[in-house]
Amino acid sequence: xxxxxxxxxxxxxxxxxxxxxxxxxxxxxxxxxxxxxxxxxxxxxxxxxxxxxxxxxxxxxxxxxxxxxxxxxxxxxxxxxxxxxxxxxxxxxxxxxxxxxxxxxxxxxxxxxxxxxxxxxxxxxxxxxxxxxxxxxxxxxx
Amino acid sequence: xxxxxxxxxxxxxxxxxxxxxxxxxxxxxxxxxxxxxxxxxxxxxxxxxxxxxxxxxxxxxxxxxxxxxxxxxxxxxxxxxxxxxxxxxxxxxxxxxxxxxxxxxxxxxxxxxxxxxxxxxxxxxxxxxxxxxxxxxxxxxxxxxxxxxxxxxxxxxxxxxxxxxxxxxxxxxxxxxxxxxxxxxxxxxxxxxxxxxxxxxxxxxxxxxxxxxxxxxxxxxxxxxxxxxxxxxxxxxxxxxxxxxxxxxxxxxxxxxxxxxxxxxxxxxxxxxxxxxxxxxxxxxxxxxxxxxxxxxxxxxxxxxxxxxxxxxxxxxxxxxxxxxxxxxxxxxxxxxxxxxxxxxxxxxxxxxxxxxxxxxxxxxxxxxxxxxxxxxxxxxxxxxxxxxxxxxxxxxxxxxxxxxxxxxxxxxxxxxxxxxxxxxxxxxxxxxxxxxxxxxxxxxxxxxxxxxxxxxxxxxxxxxxxxxxxxxxxxxxxx
Numbered sequence: 001x002x003x004x005x006x007x008x009x010x011x012x013x014x015x016x017x018x019x020x021x022x023x024x025x026x027x028x029x030x031x032x033x034x035x036x037x038x039x040x041x042x043x044x045x046x047x048x049x050x051x052x053x054x055x056x057x058x059x060x061x062x063x064x065x066x067x068x069x070x071x072x073x074x075x076x077x078x079x080x081x082x083x084x085x086x087x088x089x090x091x092x093x094x095x096x097x098x099x100x101x102x103x104x105x106x107x108x109x110x111x112x113x114x115x116x117x118x119x120x121x122x123x124x125x126x127x128x129x130x131x132x133x134x135x136x137x138x139x140x141x142x
Numbered sequence: 143x144x145x146x147x148x149x150x151x152x153x154x155x156x157x158x159x160x161x162x163x164x165x166x167x168x169x170x171x172x173x174x175x176x177x178x179x180x181x182x183x184x185x186x187x188x189x190x191x192x193x194x195x196x197x198x199x200x201x202x203x204x205x206x207x208x209x210x211x212x213x214x215x216x217x218x219x220x221x222x223x224x225x226x227x228x229x230x231x232x233x234x235x236x237x238x239x240x241x242x243x244x245x246x247x248x249x250x251x252x253x254x255x256x257x258x259x260x261x262x263x264x265x266x267x268x269x270x271x272x273x274x275x276x277x278x279x280x281x282x283x284x285x286x287x288x289x290x291x292x293x294x295x296x297x298x299x300x301x302x303x304x305x306x307x308x309x310x311x312x313x314x315x316x317x318x319x320x321x322x323x324x325x326x327x328x329x330x331x332x333x334x335x336x337x338x339x340x341x342x343x344x345x346x347x348x349x350x351x352x353x354x355x356x357x358x359x360x361x362x363x364x365x366x367x368x369x370x371x372x373x374x375x376x377x378x379x380x381x382x383x384x385x386x387x388x389x390x391x392x393x394x395x396x397x398x399x400x401x402x403x404x405x406x407x408x409x410x411x412x413x414x415x416x417x418x419x420x421x422x423x424x425x426x427x428x429x430x431x432x433x434x435x436x437x438x439x440x441x442x443x444x445x446x447x448x449x450x451x452x453x454x455x456x457x458x459x460x461x462x463x464x465x466x467x468x469x470x471x472x473x474x475x476x477x478x479x480x481x482x483x484x485x486x487x488x489x490x491x492x493x494x495x496x497x498x499x500x501x502x503x504x505x506x507x508x509x510x511x512x513x514x515x516x517x518x519x520x521x522x523x524x525x526x527x528x529x530x531x532x533x534x535x536x537x538x539x540x541x542x543x544x545x546x547x548x549x550x551x552x553x554x555x556x557x558x559x560x561x562x563x564x565x566x567x568x569x570x571x572x573x574x575x576x577x578x579x580x581x582x583x584x585x586x587x588x589x590x591x592x593x594x595x596x597x598x599x600x601x602x603x604x605x606x607x608x609x610x611x612x613x614x615x616x617x618x619x620x621x622x
Binding site: 026028053061083085093096 | 152154183225231387
């Protein structure tokens with residue numbers, strides 16, 4: 001599967017990561033699945049409920065249930081999540097993989113000394129426990 | 143009972159694309175079992191190898207998280223909806239970035255730690271981690287002694303010690319970091335001299351203070367891991383809560399007479415001390431080592447286990463004591479192990495914590511809330527004067543144990559151990575004037591309550607016990 005992400009939204013993820021630096025930011029990718037691709041239509045920034053450790057993020061189940069309901073009402077669905085890695089590559093940690101769900105796209109943005117840098121999208125194997133990069137199309141605006 | 147299980151988008155490929163599945167059962171556990179046997183592909187995403195639900199899987203029965211109900215034992219009814227809600231979590235690894243910044247080892251250090259470096263589990267990297275590590279030990283007493291000695295010998299770069307006591311002769315039976323030469327000197331000074339002699343590469347930082355709610359976060363914040371060698375409940379809860387609030391691991395150990403316990407409390411990955419003991423015991427129920435005694439080798443064993451767990455945590459080797467409580471019985475020479483679970487209702491590390499700041503731990507442990515004993519205690523000086531005037535009319539009842547009486551006693555004292563007192567009230571004259579006495583004056587107050595409760599009118603307790611008597615009245619008397 002390919003993840004299609006409008007360039008403006010990629011920038012928005014970077015800015016969210018910059019604002020949260022040196023802690024991690026997190027949020028949901030809202031859009032629709034279209035055959036072999038998933039298209040992101042908008043972002044839903046979430047509150048990082050992990051305040052004890054800047055190198056962790058958590059979206060609480062109650063927050064998620066509310067978000068799901070809103071997204072469904074708009075005829076869309078959550079196609080994945082994004083989070084930032086402050087001063088660390090845009091690749092999943094063992095902790096990320098351990099907590100990942102199948103099918104969702106996990107976009108990770110590297111935030112380099114406070115500046116949003118490269119993005120990558122990852123997916124969990126159906127039989128766990130490893131994550132693989134998935135094709136990410138960042139769409140430029142016309 | 144037919145229940146609808148709502149399947150979240152990421153798991154629908156395992157249910158043939160369906161967003162809901164009808165399953166029968168009487169409890170959540172039964173519904174889950176049947177769901178997983180019908181759709182095996184779900185198993186590895188929902189449950190761990192040991193059969194328990196993965197921590198980031200949340201189940202809602204209708205609109206309520208089952209953790210607020212009876213967890214998986216919650217009964218279900220016809221038409222209920224069980225929803226699987228994922229928690230979305232992750233984060234960058236903290237360790238790798240720190241690796242490049244690890245301090246290097248000098249040639250002298252390579253030689254000193256050569257037996258460590260030969261172990262693949264430690265190696266140069268593990269030894270560098272030890273050198274970079276900052277460990278705080280609370281107390282330089284029975285547990286703190288072996289613990290700090292082994293941590294210093296192992297090459298832990300920075301060891302902080304919180305203590306405000308001075309070295310006393312009764313300490314040396316077990317507190318091996320101190321010695322006869324440092325009697326009467328602050329324990330911090332004594333420990334620092336011994337530890338830097340053992341390993342001059344170690345930076346020993348002394349915090350000469352009692353750990354309190356006001357200073358605990360400030361002191362602990364600068365360390366990677368805390369080792370609790372305290373002997374009292376208020377400090378133990380304080381250390382636990384401060385560690386949970388700051389996200390630090392807390393290596394726990396406790397000893398009494400011939401028995402000891404150890405665990406590693408780390409709320410991020412397992413239970414905390416409050417998950418194990420949500421409430422402290424009533425004050426006075428559990429005697430301290432000063433009252434109950436302790437075999438000198440015992441803190442050596444438990445403190446060494448604490449040092450071991452600290453070192454393993456720093457180098458990331460082996461299986462930690464997170465979620466396990468080790469119980470040691472020295473007389474039987476037997477180790478037992480209990481599994482500990484994180485309590486979802488834990489007031490500080492549970493799903494809905496109610497404690498967000500440090501509290502008043504003395505009050506929490508009921509200390510200071512005891513009835514006032516003004517007027518019911520008599521000082522050793524006053525007792526000596528009255529005794530000279532009244533002679534045998536003033537009855538002195540020693541409520542310690544027979545083996546303590548054998549060590550030393552006040553002439554003319556009648557031995558009735560506290561535990562036997564309720565059954566031996568008949569031996570005392572209800573009209574006599576009675577003074578109860580023990581080692582330091584705590585048990586004699588309990589004896590006083592028993593006697594008052596039984597109708598004895600003229601009872602007082604000897605303040606400070608036989609120890610105060612030996613110190614101020616009969617200086618030639620043995621103290622213990």
